Amino acid sequence: MMKYSFFQKIFCTALFLFLHLFLCACAGELTRTAFTVQLDHLAEEHENIKLVFFTDLHLRKETINDPIFDELVEKVNKENAHFILIGGDLVDRTVKDYMSVYTGRIVEYLKRFRSQAGIILVGGNHENVAGKNLLAEELKKNSFIFLDDEFYFPLIGKKKLCFYGKNDPITPKRQKGKKFIPPPWEYYHLPTEKLLNRKNFLPAKAPLIVLSHRPELFDFLPEKENIFLLSGHYHGGIIFLPFLPEGYFLARQQKRKYPKRPPLKYVYGKYTEGKKLLYVSSGVSGGDHSALRINVPREYVVITLTGRREGEKNGK
Secondary structure (H helix, E strand, C coil): CCCCCHHHHHHHHHHHHHHHHHHHHCCCCEEEEEEEEEECCCCHHHCCCEEEEECCCCECCCCCCCHHHHHHHHHHHHHCCCEEEECCCCECCCCCCHHHHHHHHHHHHHCCCCCCCEEEECCCHHHHHHCHHHHHHHHHHCCCEECCCEEECCEECCEECEEEECCCCCCCCCCCCCCCCCCCHHHHCCCCHHHHCHHHCCCCCCCEEEECCCHHHHHHCCCCCCEEEEECCCHHHCECCCCCCCCHHHHHHHHHHCCCCCCCCCCCEEEEECCEEEEECCCCCCHHHHHHCECCCEEEEEEEEEECCHHHHCCC
């Protein structure tokens, strides 16, 4: 066994403390990301509607009083958005019996947000483990719109704005005495039956705004349809270095853990294919990885809807 001298031990300790402080300093301030989305057949009443989207708060006992969540409320409320959209992993699964203990505190926190027309949420993989049903029940009691494989059509003016929230599938439980076979990759990302049959529910040609915690749903949506997908889950890759591909470290970790899964495609930012558009947010907290953010901001996203002009439709 290698022995270290006194000075080597001092050096290693100092290096560890420096790296720890450096990583904490790089955890990322809360930033505002803003852009406009052009959608075909957007009703005149929906022109310039403002949406605020955020995801992956990972609220738990140790973080629920973190000043960044107070800052999020303050900044989001200043936007005076028509709708606030939350893309899953609002809570964190690291606390036993989380929902039975903290649901009330989560709901009270969300009550601090203000919007003109409502707050719309979907669940993520952490809600599934922590206990989604109890949270969903309490949110609906308090007039929040929790979409679990559901459409939502608020009337703005005389036209309906169309939202859909994809449920995040629950991983099958291990059965005692039987070998656990994890579900295939597609299990978590395939469109649900309602989404596949969306034309039975949507007004003709209306654009659809979809919330899905996992962005891979994007691959299963037709590029010729007018769909805007908002997702999170990957925390922007956690670490980004300019000389390495986007999400490099996260992709390597995922490949080691799930060698049979396809490489990560959608980690952070905008992705376009035909008429469909995806935005993957880097999230707000990052859960246990919050201190490891390097060059990846915590963010809330401000989106303004606008119709596509005739000349732009024709590619002019």
